[in-house]
């Protein structure tokens with residue numbers, strides 16, 4: 001079997017999928033609280049910027065991949081309105097369940113689909129916008145997933161990839177200290193799970209940087225790709241257009 005990375009470890013591909021599932025099964029209940037604590041609330045600004053860049057119109061069709069606890073799906077649903085459609089998807093049923101409950105509490109009912117981004121159960125050229133926030137990093141075959149995202153977009157449709165990226169050099173030392181010293185301890189304290197947050201820090205280092213991801217998106221078929229750095233490159237939003 002082919003090998004891949006799970007954080008800094010080299011593992012079989014099936015083992016990676018199993019361990020990623022275990023990470024999100026473990027953190028699902030505390031995921032939103034941990035996001036606020038880890039990022040000091042910044043993830044809300046990163047997502048608000050993503051929603052602003054999406055510029056959705058009432059009636060449009062959106063696919064949120066790796067949608068987890070539903071932050072983007074909820075914001076998109078408000079933009080597309082009752083005539084539009086937002087499909088909230090994730091490979092992990094525990095994450096999706098937390099998200100679905102949050103959406104219902106907010107009075108929003110969306111189709112919720114458990115599916116793998118590498119094998120999307122949707123027709124070609126179906127969506128106006130596809131989004132994936134902090135999900136691509138966890139996928140085993142990112143090239144396959146990006147090609148699937150391209151396939152389900154209509155020509156002129158856009159893919160938004162919000163993901164951790166490469167920080168600017170002056171921030172590197174402090175960021176490494178925070179990632180490897182503080183995050184696992186915070187994970188242990190709040191979620192009773194240091195390992196999942198160690199994986200988070202490691203997986204960020206193994207994920208392609210801004211330019212490399214841009215090239216991968218072009219290779220997957222996107223005719224135009226641009227990225228916007230946020231918070232000194234801690235996070236980048238890549239926007240790909242299906243031409």
Ligand SMILES: C[S@@+](CC[C@H](N)C(=O)[O-])C[C@H]1O[C@@H](n2cnc3c(N)ncnc32)[C@H](O)[C@@H]1O
Pocket residue numbers: 020024065066067068069070071089090091092095115116117118132133134135136138139140
């Ligand atoms: C860090 S969470 C992000 C959740 C949400 N998008 C957010 O921004 O808060 C990453 C999500 O990616 C999902 N994921 C990992 N591999 C996936 C795959 N192959 N297909 C779909 N989702 C996947 C995980 O189950 C998890 O819910």
